Amino acid sequence: MSEETFTVSVWRGDDEVGRYQDYEVPRMESQTVLDVITYIQRRLDPNLSYRFACRVGVCGSCAMTVNGKPRWTCRTHVSKVIEDGRLEVAPLRNLKVIKDLSVDMxxxxxxxxxxxxxxxxxxxxxxxxxxxxxxxxxxxxxxxxxxxxxxxxxxxxxxxxxxxxxxxxxxxxxxxxxxxxxxxxxxxxxxxxxxxxxxxxxxxxxxxxxxxxxxxxxxxxxxxxxxxxxxxxxxxxxxxx
Amino acid sequence: MIEETAVPSNPQTEARLWLAQRVSAMVLALCIVVHLATIIMAVQGGLSAAEIVGRVGGSEVWLVFYGVFVLAITVHAPIGLRAILNEMTKLSMGRINLLCFLAAVMLGYLGLKVAIRFYMLGGA
Incomplete structure (x- = not known):
């Protein structure tokens, strides 16, 4: 059985040099954007940097730009933000990017x-x-x-x-x-x-x-x-x- | 790290400028309503220089009204311009303050000059 997937563009790099890289991620029920990023790092690209801690909207460390808007990725369901089957995840705006999705606070x-x-x-x-x-x-x-x-x-x-x-x-x-x-x-x-x-x-x-x-x-x-x-x-x- | 500005902003002055802009905005809101209503009423019979001079010329009421209008603009606009220049250009606060002061002088001079000239054009 082939599983349903969708494309996620993730910012790779820092403020100076970088580009969006596409990943194919399996679509799952009640999937959050943080689940997606975690899947990419654990299964597809261990080199991806991002930050999270509590996973339940308490710590505030997993904020990223999702389809152009800053959000807590742990409390954002993919189904709520996916546009034309695509997701774009970037670091928070207005802060220096350390690497990929991690910003310097x-x-x-x-x-x-x-x-x-x-x-x-x-x-x-x-x-x-x-x-x-x-x-x-x-x-x-x-x-x-x-x-x-x-x-x-x-x-x-x-x-x-x-x-x-x-x-x-x-x-x-x-x-x-x-x-x-x-x-x-x-x-x-x-x-x-x-x-x-x-x-x-x-x-x-x-x-x-x-x-x-x-x-x-x-x-x-x-x-x-x-x-x-x-x-x-x-x-x-x-x-x- | 956060950049420090060449001219540190004075908390007292900044808060007073903010208040001056808000108060002048209240005056402007009233002036603009009167000004627009007058324009709309005045152009009903066609617009001519003679008609404007006939209405505004020699009238102390209009002189005071446009005098207050000009003064409110003189206070309001340069403070807004200062914020815009600070956000949109790399100019130092010292230069921005100088430019905005000059803008205030120009607005006040030209505005009051027009109001006074119109007053002097009419009447006996």
């Missing part, structure tokens, strides 16, 4: 650090717990963006990242906004300064590609809009000097 995470997207506590173990009501407006703003796992899909989607190398990107700014709304955080002003600038929140065009593509259905554009308002108010008071 250094810039992405450096920008989180640059946006001061880390919690700055002000209390000690001797202080009581902060009491934050789930109904609190700021808590709700923070909760809306808190589930980001740093997969880089929004960063790869964003045209502003492509145009402006300084731009911190949707994920870092989204994280900064959740911290601005964290009752316990004490790094507010320093963080607002960090996210305001030619590479900061004001650079966002509100195109909402990040909203369209975020696998966690977050809304980084709304978070960035929050940062724009917060930095504008702080600038009016002269707090961003």
């Amino acid at each position: 250094t810039d992405f995470f450096d920008k989180w650090a640059k946006a001061e997207a880390r919690f700055v506590g002000g209390s000690t173990r001797h202080d009581d717990f902060a009491k934050v009501s789930p109904d609190d407006k700021r808590r709700q703003e923070a909760s809306a963006g808190i589930e980001c796992i740093g997969c880089g899909v929004c960063y790869a989607t964003c045209d502003v990242v492509a145009w402006n190398t300084e731009y911190l990107g949707p994920a870092a700014l989204n994280r900064a906004w959740t911290l601005i709304n964290d009752e316990r955080d004490t790094g507010r002003l320093s963080r607002l300064k960090a996210v305001s600038g030619t590479g900061g929140c004001q650079a966002c065009h509100s195109q909402q590609g990040c909203v369209e593509r975020c696998p966690k259905h977050l809304n980084p554009t709304a978070s960035i809009a929050g940062l724009k308002r917060a930095t504008a108010m702080a600038a009016l008071k002269g707090e961003l000097k």
Whole structure:
């Protein structure tokens, strides 16, 4: 019995030199794009480089460009994205390609650090717990963006990242906004300064590609809009000097 | 690694520029509606220079309206141009700032000149 197959074009190489290489892969039920890439590496071409860990949409390490759109390959069924019996898999956009489908995430995470997207506590173990009501407006703003796992899909989607190398990107700014709304955080002003600038929140065009593509259905554009308002108010008071 | 710009951006200035562009956009939205509505109404009977001068000339109301319109453009357009030049060219921020300042001066000068000339053409 001959099994049904389909053609997968996979990027081989790096930013400088590379090409798409075609592979014939057997079609299977409930097959994900990560299954396909894994099949190619294990059965057809062990030289293929790619990155994954959890396989179930928790770690965010397997994001790639599938038929032109950045996605988590582990949570993308072939049946949902296959076009005319073909699949094209490339590395994430806007990041340096190490080899084949593996990208260097250094810039992405450096920008989180640059946006001061880390919690700055002000209390000690001797202080009581902060009491934050789930109904609190700021808590709700923070909760809306808190589930980001740093997969880089929004960063790869964003045209502003492509145009402006300084731009911190949707994920870092989204994280900064959740911290601005964290009752316990004490790094507010320093963080607002960090996210305001030619590479900061004001650079966002509100195109909402990040909203369209975020696998966690977050809304980084709304978070960035929050940062724009917060930095504008702080600038009016002269707090961003 | 992330490239550092030659002229580091000032967080306070950037946030204020953003706010200035948003506020001027609100003014522009109103001005453009009035401007377009006036054009549509004015061309109903055919468009002539005499008709325009007859309406706008000597009118303090139109002078203030177009003065505000021009000032809003003078604030709004160069800030947008600055963002575009930063994204689309390799020019340094220092040069971009200079170019956009010149654009603001040109827009303000030419725009106000037209508004004032039209005012002076009409009336007693």
